[in-house]
Amino acid sequence: MGVDYYKTLQVDKNAKDDDLKKAYRKLAMKWHPDKNPDNKKDAEAKFKQISEAYDVLSDSQKRAIYDQYGEEGLKGQVPPPGAPNFSAFGSGGGGGGPTSFNFNPRSADDIFSEFFGFSSPFGSAVGGDRGGSGRFPRGVFGDDIFASLSGGRGEPSANGPAKAPPIERNLPCSLEDLYKGTPKKMRISRDVIGSNGSVSAEEKRADLDGMDAQKRKKMRPTTVEEILTIEIKPGWKKGTKITFPEKGNVHGHLIPADLVFIIDEKPHGVFKRDGNDLIMTQKISLVEALTGYTVQLTTLDNRSLSIPISTIISPNHEEVVRGEGMPIPKEPTKKGYLRIKFNIKFPSKLTSEQKTSIKRLLTS
Numbered sequence: 001m002g003v004d005y006y007k008t009l010q011v012d013k014n015a016k017d018d019d020l021k022k023a024y025r026k027l028a029m030k031w032h033p034d035k036n037p038d039n040k041k042d043a044e045a046k047f048k049q050i051s052e053a054y055d056v057l058s059d060s061q062k063r064a065i066y067d068q069y070g071e072e073g074l075k076g077q078v079p080p081p082g083a084p085n086f087s088a089f090g091s092g093g094g095g096g097g098p099t100s101f102n103f104n105p106r107s108a109d110d111i112f113s114e115f116f117g118f119s120s121p122f123g124s125a126v127g128g129d130r131g132g133s134g135r136f137p138r139g140v141f142g143d144d145i146f147a148s149l150s151g152g153r154g155e156p157s158a159n160g161p162a163k164a165p166p167i168e169r170n171l172p173c174s175l176e177d178l179y180k181g182t183p184k185k186m187r188i189s190r191d192v193i194g195s196n197g198s199v200s201a202e203e204k205r206a207d208l209d210g211m212d213a214q215k216r217k218k219m220r221p222t223t224v225e226e227i228l229t230i231e232i233k234p235g236w237k238k239g240t241k242i243t244f245p246e247k248g249n250v251h252g253h254l255i256p257a258d259l260v261f262i263i264d265e266k267p268h269g270v271f272k273r274d275g276n277d278l279i280m281t282q283k284i285s286l287v288e289a290l291t292g293y294t295v296q297l298t299t300l301d302n303r304s305l306s307i308p309i310s311t312i313i314s315p316n317h318e319e320v321v322r323g324e325g326m327p328i329p330k331e332p333t334k335k336g337y338l339r340i341k342f343n344i345k346f347p348s349k350l351t352s353e354q355k356t357s358i359k360r361l362l363t364s
Helices: 005-009 017-031 037-057 060-074 108-116 175-180 201-205 213-218 286-291 352-363
Strands: 167-173 182-192 222-232 241-244 259-265 272-274 277-285 293-298 304-309 318-321 331-335 338-345
Touching: 005 017, 005 037, 017 037, 017 108, 037 060, 037 108, 167 175, 167 182, 175 182, 175 259, 222 259, 277 286, 277 293, 286 293, 286 338, 304 318
Parallel strands: 167 259, 277 338
Antiparallel strands: 182 222, 241 259, 272 277, 293 304, 318 338
């Protein structure tokens, strides 16, 4: 018989439409290529087999031919002598003799889209499916928003609609932003149902697989633009998460995903952050290291700071200034330390006279 579609879909030969749908949904979510980036080639082949099996078994005409003649009957080989004429199901020959069925399997992505409203649940929770018409969020999102499901999360369940997995995106912030705090406004585009952008009760209860085309068309979401304001607090660290509940797209059975921004820290030209401390490196000459030096710097909130150092500055010396580091989020009135390190430039060569003078000074 060639390929065993029943075995591929893991159903028995008496499987009803609901059984086929449940089996397809489970296996398609498991083997979708976007869910298996480390084994994409094999997953794609498996995904296509599952889709082809569902395409055949969910179509009464194709299933009837497959049950009697197997894969060969579907894919163009002439049925055995004495076989009935299946021209009613496909393209037949003349003369009343046996005919072959013209089998044109549908695209795997098209079948998947009928179930979930988009061709990839792993890249479309906020916008833009693979080759679809969804819009990507703007602002920091660029054009490559991509979220992946793990462990089958987001799959519709018998207990009600599942929630799409959160969509996480980095939010680059300057050290000045994280020092002083500042609001950031982000513009996104997303698909919604209802003028207020919420998921309707009808959407949550609906079994879209059983809907007729007219009802399904009426429930298609519309695209809206929103401005999200993120209040960056003084002292926030890299990795801090800001969540906007259910700001993803409305799609199929899934409750919209939470949209999560993750604070990322841009490199700074002077300071480097270490927890609540700020570190900077000051270049000085050997003479300055031996005779005293005053560090002049501009703080992250644009204050001019002078720090005199009267002691000898050794190569390992670190000057620590209390209260000039980053704000401490849990204690807004307190700040970490400013730690100043030194890069001492030694002369590349000395004359005999200079060496003699240095020896005299250092040994006196």
